[in-house]
Amino acid sequence: MADRYLHLTGTAPGRFLTRRLGLPQPAPLRRWSLETPTLDGPVLHLTAGEPAVPGEVGELLARLGLPVVEREQASRPAGIVVDATGIASATGLAALHAALHPVVRSLARGGRIVVLGTAPSPEDHHQAAAQQALEGFVRSLGKEIGRGATVQLVRIVPGAAASAESTLRFLLSPRSAYVSGQVVEVSGAAPDQVADWFAPLSGRTALVTGSARGIGEAVASVLARDGARLICLDVPQAEDELVRTADRLGATALALDITAPDAAERIAAAVPDGLDVLVHNAGITRDRRLANMAADRWASVIDVNLDSVLRTTDALLKGGTLNRGGRIVATASIAGIAGNNGQTNYAASKAGIIGLVRSLAPRAAAEHGVTVNAVAPGFIETKMTAAVPLFIREAGRRMNSLSQGGLPVDVAETTAWFAQPASTAVNGQVVRVCGQSLLGA
Ligand SMILES: NC(=O)c1ccc[n+]([C@@H]2O[C@H](COP(=O)([O-])OP(=O)(O)OC[C@H]3O[C@@H](n4cnc5c(N)ncnc54)[C@H](O)[C@@H]3O)[C@@H](O)[C@H]2O)c1
Incomplete structure (x- = not known):
């Protein structure tokens, strides 16, 4: 609709x-296209206080291939990056105000603000207070900035800013149009070299569950656009739609119910050279208030949305099907963060995905060289949300900082950023693609 x-x-x-x-x-909102792959103007580089490592953010920005300017020259920047990594006290926060206050109004329509911080320290509560303060700052600025602009906080490791290249490329581009108010932690892990930023997945094999239609189809399309060889998986009942999607993308169709006991074996058999990107997108809703919810409605949602994800992930990691450098991207939901009336089963399954990602990510990286992240979509315009009653649908669309629903491609672009070989340092993250929904904000 x-x-x-x-x-x-x-x-x-x-x-x-x-x-x-x-x-x-x-x-x-302007989305990525070949004709308009970048923002519509220069990126203004500011520092708030003394940076943790002088010069390294400038070097990082220089690698992005975007025009970068200093305060005096930029009348209407399309992006503003503020290096706040050195702020370590409450009084130091004045530098953040001093940097952004004079320029925030000049940001172009649909512009991007990225504040760079560092992890709050467990040993220094003054530094921790100041760095945590950045989170409240970006979430509030995201709510007030308007005109299709977005605001994020990226926590980097001082001395390893280069690890954040794929993240800044994503956040400072039309690909992140519907992502706002997010906090992303980037570790110091060295990224893989990228030969071609227009085809970062070239030579990689990706499998997307639930990709006959909706968000999964968009994810498969964007991964194929980025050069991946695709396997599209969906239930046998959706085989016609699945084959149409797979044919359009030059992909292989795998008609398989992801809850089948032999699902992992059949996936492994379909990828003899292993898998580089596994996207757990298949999902169902069976809404009822708990008092009216029969056990089968509870069980089917937990099985499709969570248990099958756990089972296939375990089996494919253990069996060595996920290649080193591999990427697992799971699909949560803001319902798993904020909760939702009539969705105890669905919200439990999606919150479970967040638990899975946070726990598995460090071990998967250490033992298998694989990252594990999640997208948490908000209101996305699909057949699923078109079926929602009018007033609830309107509320879902408007109750976010961008006052509109997202598109399947917005979830797909976020997935593609996680999937990149250059995103090794992005691990264990849950990024909401929700236009900064007021629910669970
Ligand atoms: N649309 C939204 O606003 C929204 C918001 C938050 C989260 N999500 C999540 O995003 C994902 C995709 O949602 P969508 O809106 O595209 O839904 P959709 O219903 O349009 O598509 C889901 C796909 O998954 C497939 N599927 C279902 N059960 C399966 C199984 N057992 N094995 C294999 N495939 C199966 C379906 O056949 C379908 O093609 C889901 O995990 C959903 O929970 C969607």
Whole structure:
């Protein structure tokens, strides 16, 4: 179902009327395309206080291939990167205000602000307070900035800023249009070299569960665009749709119920050279309030959304099907963070995904050289959400900082960033693709 309100506010009379009524004014978001792969203007590089390692953020920005400018030259920057890594006290936070206050209004429509910080220290509570303060700062600025702009905090390891290259490339591009108010921790792990940033997955094999349609189809399309060889998996009942999607992408179709006892074996058999990217996207809802929920509705949701993910992940890691340098991306949901009326089963399964990712990520990296991350979509325009009753659907669309629903491609772009060989340092992260939803914010 198209977002008619977004269309209405894009017309002059509609804009006039909705402004008079004090209604939300969603800004049209620009997604990545070959014609417009980058932001529409320069990136302004600021420092707030003395950086933890002088010069390294400048070097990192220089690698991105974007025009980078200093304060005096940029009248309308499309991106602003603030190095706040050296802020270690409450009084030091004044430098953040001093850096951004004079320029925040000049950010272009649909612009990006990325604040760079470091991990709060367990030994120094003054540093920890100051660095944690950055989180409240970006989440608030994300809510007030408007005009389709986004704001994020990226925590880097001083001395290893280069590990954050794939992350900054993502956040400072149209690929992250519907991601805002997020905190991403990037470790100091050395990234793989990337020969071609337009085809970072070239030579890699990726499998996406539930990819006959919806978000999974978009994920498969974006991974194929990025050069991966694709295996599209979906239930046998969806085989016609699955084959159509797979044919369009030049992919292999695997008609398989992911809850089948031999699912992992059949996946392993389909990838004789191993798998580089595994995307657990298949998911179902069986909504009822707990008092009305029969045991089978509970069990099927836990089985598809969580238990099958645990089983196949374990078997494919243990059996060596996931190649070293591999990437696992699971699909959570903001319902798993905020909870949702009528979704105890679904929210439990999605919160379980978050637990799985956080626990497994360090071990998978140490033992198998594989990263494990999750996307947590908010309201995404799909057949699933088109079926939601009108008023709940409208609330889902508007109750976020960007005042609109996301598109399947927004979840796909975030997945593709996790999947990149250059994202070795992005591990154990749960990134919401929700336009900074007010739910669970
Ligand atoms: N649409 C949203 O707003 C939204 C929000 C948050 C999270 N999500 C999550 O994103 C994922 C994709 O959602 P969607 O909106 O594209 O849903 P969808 O229903 O359009 O697509 C899900 C796909 O998974 C497949 N599938 C279901 N059970 C399967 C099984 N046992 N084995 C193999 N395939 C199976 C379905 O056949 C379908 O093709 C799900 O995990 C969902 O929970 C969606």
